[in-house]
Amino acid sequence: xxxxxxxxxxxxxxxxxxxxxxxxxxxxxxxxxxxxxxxxxxxxxxxxxxxxxxxxxxxxxxxxxxxxxxxxxxxxxxxxxxxxxxxxxxxxxxxxxxxxxxxxxxxxxxxxxxxxxxxxxxxxxxxxxxxxxxxxxxxxxxxxxxxxxxxxxxxxxxxxxxxxxxxxxxxxxxxxxxxxxxxxxxxxxxxxxx
Amino acid sequence: xxxxxxxxxxxxxxxxxxxxxxxxxxxxxxxxxxxxxxxxxxxxxxxxxxxxxxxxxxxxxxxxxxxxxxxxxxxxxxxxxxxxxxxxxxxxxxxxxxxxxxxxxxxxxxxxxxxxxxxxxxxxxxxxxxxxxxxxxxxxxxxxxxxxxxxxxxxxxxxxxxxxx
Numbered sequence: 001x002x003x004x005x006x007x008x009x010x011x012x013x014x015x016x017x018x019x020x021x022x023x024x025x026x027x028x029x030x031x032x033x034x035x036x037x038x039x040x041x042x043x044x045x046x047x048x049x050x051x052x053x054x055x056x057x058x059x060x061x062x063x064x065x066x067x068x069x070x071x072x073x074x075x076x077x078x079x080x081x082x083x084x085x086x087x088x089x090x091x092x093x094x095x096x097x098x099x100x101x102x103x104x105x106x107x108x109x110x111x112x113x114x115x116x117x118x119x120x121x122x123x124x125x126x127x128x129x130x131x132x133x134x135x136x137x138x139x140x141x142x143x144x145x146x147x148x149x150x151x152x153x154x155x156x157x158x159x160x161x162x163x164x165x166x167x168x169x170x171x172x173x174x175x176x177x178x179x180x181x182x183x184x185x186x187x188x189x190x191x192x193x194x
Numbered sequence: 195x196x197x198x199x200x201x202x203x204x205x206x207x208x209x210x211x212x213x214x215x216x217x218x219x220x221x222x223x224x225x226x227x228x229x230x231x232x233x234x235x236x237x238x239x240x241x242x243x244x245x246x247x248x249x250x251x252x253x254x255x256x257x258x259x260x261x262x263x264x265x266x267x268x269x270x271x272x273x274x275x276x277x278x279x280x281x282x283x284x285x286x287x288x289x290x291x292x293x294x295x296x297x298x299x300x301x302x303x304x305x306x307x308x309x310x311x312x313x314x315x316x317x318x319x320x321x322x323x324x325x326x327x328x329x330x331x332x333x334x335x336x337x338x339x340x341x342x343x344x345x346x347x348x349x350x351x352x353x354x355x356x357x358x359x
Contacts, residue, residue, distance in 0.1 A: 008215070023239065030231055031224055093282035093300075114281070117286065134207065135207055138201060138203075
């Protein structure tokens, strides 16, 4: 599909920095979205979700008292969660490999590194709309399938830790040896599309 | 609908998003023109960004002063939080070096935090990062900054090398 109208989609933007909230809201309004609510931390956002049926949540990571990771887990697994299946985009300045894996394992659908552009935000929204993934419930995880490729596998899942599965198809870099090194956008995408 | 294995439950969720965007009849569509218009709106916010970043400098100067006085890890975290915000915003408005140097400062602060002590050399390196970011804004150095940008980054790397954790 070439063209969308995002007019009817409800967005919830969660960031403790009011300038980032303003930036994201400006982009969403430019996309035609009419219903964009915001919250300054995960706790406020969870309250907002009870009265605002968000179609897509865009959340920061670092926030007090409830950060983006704990907020995502609360949305996914909280007993009183209004919508455990709502798509979540993690928008953060953290681009280290271990952070990306932590975000994915908390149950986010997409990961978007700051600084953002209109194009980068749209690409994540588009991915959520065009490539919805099934949800997986295991003893230790509930969220969108962390594998994005369709694999016709009938057997028992025998995953170990996600770190063991990471094989970034890019040339060996410092980040491959040190999980604290920031990844480029291509590396982030490669990791998430594994 | 769900499929269950011995360990996992796979839940195929019916997403209404596709229908919601497809059924809309609004004039605004996400075409290349809309994307370009959205990017233009971000560019229009650059004037506001220059006010925001001035506030960030006031906050990071105060956080740095507290760090210089206390030399504790709580103060390191205070500087980190502001640098992290600055890193996340500069590039959106064309100030890529704010993002680059902000990122460098964040990584450096994490090293100090892991070490647990902040000596004079570390303090100087932090100050150089902050002063360089101020220079970028004052001189309106956008993008990579060309030759000036390269020299600024070299200077940052040089002072970081003096720090031995």
